[in-house]
Amino acid sequence: MIKQKKSLGRKLKAYLPLYLMMVPGAVYLIINNYIPMAGISIAFEQFNYSKGMWGSPFIGLKNFEFLFKTKDAWIITRNTILYNVAFIVLGTVFAIAVAVLLNEIHSSRAKKLYQTTILVPFLISIVVVSYLVYAFLSSDSGFINKTLLPALGKEPISWYTSAQYWPFILILVNIWKGLGYNCIIYYATLVGIDRGYYEAAVIDGANRWQQILHITLPALKPTIITLTLMAIGKIFYSDFGLFYQVPMNSGPLLDVTNTIDTYVYRGLMSLNNISMASAAGVYQSLIGFLLVLVANFVVKKLSAENALF
Amino acid sequence: MKRFLAAALATSICVTAFAGCGNNNNGSSAASASKNESSAVSTSSTASAATGETDFSTQDPYTVKLLIPGDAKTEDCKEVSEAASKILQEKYNTTLDITRVGFGSYPDQVNLMLSSGEKLDVLYNNRDIFVSAVNNGQIVPMEEYLSEYGPDLLTEIPEERWACTSLNGKKYAVPANKEIAVSWGFACVKEMADATGVDYSNIKTEDDLLPLLEAAKEKFPDVWPVVASYGGMSIMNTADDLGADIGSLEDCTNPDDTTVVNFFATDTYKDIVERRYAWTQKGLIIPDASSTSEDSSAQIAAGKGFGMFTNTKPGIEGELEKKTTKEMLVFTLTPVYTSTTRLDILWYIAHNSEKPERAVQVLNEIYTNPELENICINGIEGKHFEIKDESKGIVGYPEGVDGTNTGYPSYPWAWPNEMISYTWEGDPEDIWQQTSDWNDSAVISPAMGFSWDNSSVLNQVTACKNVKSKYENALGTGSIDPATALPAFLQELEDAGVNDIIQEKQKQLDAWLASNS
Numbered sequence: 001m002i003k004q005k006k007s008l009g010r011k012l013k014a015y016l017p018l019y020l021m022m023v024p025g026a027v028y029l030i031i032n033n034y035i036p037m038a039g040i041s042i043a044f045e046q047f048n049y050s051k052g053m054w055g056s057p058f059i060g061l062k063n064f065e066f067l068f069k070t071k072d073a074w075i076i077t078r079n080t081i082l083y084n085v086a087f088i089v090l091g092t093v094f095a096i097a098v099a100v101l102l103n104e105i106h107s108s109r110a111k112k113l114y115q116t117t118i119l120v121p122f123l124i125s126i127v128v129v130s131y132l133v134y135a136f137l138s139s140d141s142g143f144i145n146k147t148l149l150p151a152l153g154k155e156p157i158s159w160y161t162s163a164q165y166w167p168f169i170l171i172l173v174n175i176w177k178g179l180g181y182n183c184i185i186y187y188a189t190l191v192g193i194d195r196g197y198y199e200a201a202v203i204d205g206a207n208r209w210q211q212i213l214h215i216t217l218p219a220l221k222p223t224i225i226t227l228t229l230m231a232i233g234k235i236f237y238s239d240f241g242l243f244y245q246v247p248m249n250s251g252p253l254l255d256v257t258n259t260i261d262t263y264v265y266r267g268l269m270s271l272n273n274i275s276m277a278s279a280a281g282v283y284q285s286l287i288g289f290l291l292v293l294v295a296n297f298v299v300k301k302l303s304a305e306n307a308l309f
Numbered sequence: 310m311k312r313f314l315a316a317a318l319a320t321s322i323c324v325t326a327f328a329g330c331g332n333n334n335n336g337s338s339a340a341s342a343s344k345n346e347s348s349a350v351s352t353s354s355t356a357s358a359a360t361g362e363t364d365f366s367t368q369d370p371y372t373v374k375l376l377i378p379g380d381a382k383t384e385d386c387k388e389v390s391e392a393a394s395k396i397l398q399e400k401y402n403t404t405l406d407i408t409r410v411g412f413g414s415y416p417d418q419v420n421l422m423l424s425s426g427e428k429l430d431v432l433y434n435n436r437d438i439f440v441s442a443v444n445n446g447q448i449v450p451m452e453e454y455l456s457e458y459g460p461d462l463l464t465e466i467p468e469e470r471w472a473c474t475s476l477n478g479k480k481y482a483v484p485a486n487k488e489i490a491v492s493w494g495f496a497c498v499k500e501m502a503d504a505t506g507v508d509y510s511n512i513k514t515e516d517d518l519l520p521l522l523e524a525a526k527e528k529f530p531d532v533w534p535v536v537a538s539y540g541g542m543s544i545m546n547t548a549d550d551l552g553a554d555i556g557s558l559e560d561c562t563n564p565d566d567t568t569v570v571n572f573f574a575t576d577t578y579k580d581i582v583e584r585r586y587a588w589t590q591k592g593l594i595i596p597d598a599s600s601t602s603e604d605s606s607a608q609i610a611a612g613k614g615f616g617m618f619t620n621t622k623p624g625i626e627g628e629l630e631k632k633t634t635k636e637m638l639v640f641t642l643t644p645v646y647t648s649t650t651r652l653d654i655l656w657y658i659a660h661n662s663e664k665p666e667r668a669v670q671v672l673n674e675i676y677t678n679p680e681l682e683n684i685c686i687n688g689i690e691g692k693h694f695e696i697k698d699e700s701k702g703i704v705g706y707p708e709g710v711d712g713t714n715t716g717y718p719s720y721p722w723a724w725p726n727e728m729i730s731y732t733w734e735g736d737p738e739d740i741w742q743q744t745s746d747w748n749d750s751a752v753i754s755p756a757m758g759f760s761w762d763n764s765s766v767l768n769q770v771t772a773c774k775n776v777k778s779k780y781e782n783a784l785g786t787g788s789i790d791p792a793t794a795l796p797a798f799l800q801e802l803e804d805a806g807v808n809d810i811i812q813e814k815q816k817q818l819d820a821w822l823a824s825n826s
Contacts, residue, residue: 049423050446050660066768070805072775139596160600161788248600249540251783252794258775266778267771272420272441276771 043278063279072263077287080259083243084235086171087178088228094175095182096220100212102183103190115187119180126177126241133173133246161252170257173246174239182227189223190216225299225306232295236260236288260284365401371664373397373671374406376419376432377723381409385688385716393684401670407685409717422659423447429659430668433723436653440553443476444764448657450479454666459673472758473649483672485654486726488622488744490647490751493545496629497525497616498609499638504528512640515545515584522593525615535588536614537598538605540782543618544581548572549648549754552761555773555807556814561754562646567822569815571807573781574799582795585787598786606632623743624736631712631735645747648754656725672725679729686730688717697734705734759821766813769806776801 038053043063045056067073098118105111121129136143137159145156159165197215206214238259247257264280300307386407394404410418422429434442442448455463462483470489474482495518502509505524512518522534549561550572557572572578588594595601595614605617610633619629621641629637656672658665675681687694687704693715695707712718721727728741737743763770780798783789
């Protein structure tokens, strides 16, 4: 008994600095993420400001009805998930490709220049991005309609009322914007790979492509899995700016640009109904949580050491 | 990998931990400084005591916090609050704290203040929030305080107007006394209209505009004859939407028709959207009209547009001229009419007010005291405005000050009673008389005074709103073909439960009509 206690005490002592380092983060999580969870109760109430959170009448699942009232629930769920899947898959592929290319550049000046250049879009506000897109697509003065299509001898296209093009436009904009940031994370991992592997491979006669395939990519695997899992955790959230600002809030595009966030914003902005907004939030969190569990389960089956928990 | 995860987590914590601290609202203590300024030497209170009213000057001291939109500077608001407090202090032992928030962030700021429990007593807001704010308890009824603390409000505001701001038999808001009737029309640049040589003296309907627009297109090929405002275009109509949401009396100038219909399913609406689609095909309406993110006046000011659809009222030419910097010509295309919805600026008492009765008292004084109303609207004399003509009561900006650099912009219509304030330079001298005549000339909707309560069909209302946001602007600006889009719109509305809303509205309206006939 005594011996055990002692070892526990020693263990504590050994890890004390680590626990101390954890405290600010844990406190932050509790204050910012756990305490507000009490607010979930609002989703099941007919919230009344005068009566407050604990005094408002309980109405069960009635607040959730509006989400499933029309086929919109299906459309927005589909849009949110499919766009995020596309962002995750294509975003990862492009980020890794660019990171590998960056890694192959030897001139450090050129490397810095490219790195900065591809990071710039990430730093631009989405509102500015929406006007950059507008500068291309506008019927009145857009580059594509005024310069590109006439040069090819094609009719101008009314982009902001033609829904069929927007899945591609949005994915393109998202990748262009997020590429720099994602690629830095992969690049940081690449830099950390032991040069010895490459030297050994060269001695064994491996060419560049074989080096990438058999050393670089396997070394990146843990990072890919972690980042993908984290992205899957957010698969039910959408970048509001991307889906609201970039299509200029154009009505005819809604079938392909409406996501849960924009739907809730449009429906509830003027209604001012905090309970229904919370209900949508709860729905979003719940499905998001389930998806993380499923994704982690799948990873565990495939490669146990890389699973999150 | 775990190390990498820890590093990523630590970074994100550092970034977000500080994000929550930035939001504090200064200015709430602005007026308290003036509390000690004036003592109870009061002549007006003795005067009112003589007429048999209660003397309020010995009440406990209290600060009423008032919220109104406008991009004012905090120091200027403080100064105006102090000037206004002087008057209120003497009479009511009350100080006033005026806080102004820009129009863009106003709705969010109001929500934040109402839900955080921060001090707030009186607030401006438009009609949109009325029913929901009542139902979710953001505002409190003023009924019980009116007879004692707001007697002038009770007598000055006609019963028909009170009816529009009451729900379940209780008065909830003071309607701003301003133009409360509307007619819709088309405004265009006069110089260009004259240059086309088209005789425009006989334009009475939207259809009549066509020759003028075509001539403008031909004469000024670089200018779009019709531009949209923030993706929308006013619909020339005389419908009464009965307070809010879908479901209207199609033509409220007809006193015998009290059937609630879906306005989007009417022939009136169909004609309008078909005409506008045809106009877009002819190049008369700016392309991508439904995704413009600019004000139409700004586009006209920039020389990009010739005309726009607009609401009209006395002094509308002057108002548009200020915004477009061009002399404007306005055609009125519908009769002047009024309905519950047209009382669009309301003054509410916040649920977090500690002493709602004192808030009512201040509203009462602002509504009836020209001196106080003037300070509130126009600010400090010599700094924010200058009297140009004392006898006619005309004011303007002092030297070196204009709309772009004033610390306290003047929006008379936003305050409870602009009609007792000064006239602004450039407006007709008798603008308040004209406004009053305009209100009197309006055809009154048979449902005037009816306020609809949407609480039993909220799910349907939300679903329909989402459908509307998909089609309404695109159809209204002629951006999509109504031949396919209109039936799809109506079908989706039906799926979203529009009929439930209309049925419920009709039921409430019939009950109201029965009790009011």
